Amino acid sequence: MADYLLMMVTAIFANNILLIRFLGLCPFVGVSTSLESALGMSAAALFVNVLASTISWNVYNFLLVPLELEYLRTVAFILVIASLVQLVEIILQKVAPALYRALGIYLPLITTNCMIFGVAVLNIQEKHSFMETIVYAFATAIGFSLALIILAAIRERFALGKVPAMMSGFPAALITAGLMALCFTGFMGLGQ
């Protein structure tokens, strides 16, 4: 149990998936303009990340390894993720229309979110067990949400201030993210 806790703390703070490992940056600058869309994206990412990691882990260990096709990992994982997102979209639309309306527009964006694919690959590279895979996927998604929501809250405030024309938009967001990353490096040494 302590191992899992340590793993979660490391993944959320010391090795934050966005700010320290640079995975999942496209939505980070794209949807962080308002708090509401940041929350929607976070929920969708959490859901898909855990599901995709679990399925990829099983595909790798019970399909690719016995068949000695480990080198097809990249192709297999991206297909798993792409079809999973499609499936989730269809199921949500039928079963929970309210949830679909809230998350729907973020789901297609997730297919090309490198965090989902990156975490699935990291789980294999670090030889995580099945439980560890679930915990790690959950923790990285929480770390992602944390950074995304903080940045969105800061950027909402930018709307009130005067930003020089050449700095507005992406440059300001990136420099803010840089300063946030500086804060998160303070967590290094905490955890593994």
Next chain:
Amino acid sequence: MSRIVDEFTKGLWKEIPPFRFVLGLCPVLAVTSSVSSALGLGCGVIFVLMVSNTLVSTFRHHIPSKIRVPVFIVIIASAVTIVELMMEAYFYSLYEVLGIWIPLIVVNCLILGRAEAFARKEAVHLAVADGLGMGIGFTTSLVVLASIREVIGAGTWFGLQVMPKAYLGFELFQRPPGAFICLGLMLAVINFISLKTEKKGAAC
């Protein structure tokens, strides 16, 4: 002929990724702490982009539009696997340094973006020119950013000492926060130049 030149050169300045099209940012920040790894990943991206653009454009009339995304993904993922195997076989130290970023070329939005926005509609020779231009533009951006980070952060360029020996290196630039700040400042400079010289183009 002039269209080929146009499609090729637009990737070098007018629509240079990742500055004009803010796509595929993750590797831009992750591999630019040294020039050699930036160049290595850039070459991988050029190869994958060329393969995917060429194939998508060649078979554009045969791919049903309903399943085009899965087909594109299979093409891209396979090209990436070839890069992965080749790098492990012939450039092992680079393979070790780049690690997870080689398979991650698959989810680089730039590649799927070019297949979807350009190669799917245009003739083969134009798609090749576009892929080569965009790929070279992307690699150039990576190398420029990596040069700034490596020279300021470690005082070396391509592993060669360029700053005086006494220069200890501003280590922040080698670390993740420096990557964000450096890219942010570069984007600001490019915005500044375009604001001066032309009416602001569309940013993605």
Next chain:
Amino acid sequence: MTAREIVRMVLVLTIVTGIWGGLLSLVKIATEDQIQYQRITNIKAPALKRALTVEYDNDPIKDRKTIVIGTDSKGKPIERAVFPAKQKGKIVAVGFEAYGGGYEGDIGVMLTILVEEDTLGSIAITTHTETPGVGTIAFQNDTFMNQFKNRSLNTNLSPGGGNVDAVTGATYTSDGVAKAVQQGIEIYKKHKEDIL
């Protein structure tokens, strides 16, 4: 959606994946040997160089051979590469890898055996996943690493045998190394004819 469209979609997808699958396996076969060579030169060669304490004049990596040391649970043969060090064409020492469970998983140890003296040569670590700064202090402890040097092959080196002093604070890691060395000695004794 008409039936014709569906058939066309399935056909296109099958052809695309079929062609790429074939191409990928061709590339895989073409690069397999080279990848193995790269892995050996980049991961195993430095350890081998450190563990070879005798003088030799050949390239042990190039002269390597593969032996079968048993079968796994599915009946597939387990293979191990053996690196012979030769002086004037005569094998003076052999190096190979053995594994022992540490705190976080298997520790790979490259050990060399001096053929003439019939003793251990030296050892070096190839791969491990121990905690940096905790388990790894065992690898940096010269007294610990050097105690395996030139030990007789008949000494029981396994943990609990009383012949190996573990490093305080890194007991699991020390035990893992000792287990790997003992396993290596047993492999050597059992497959001596194949190895030489």
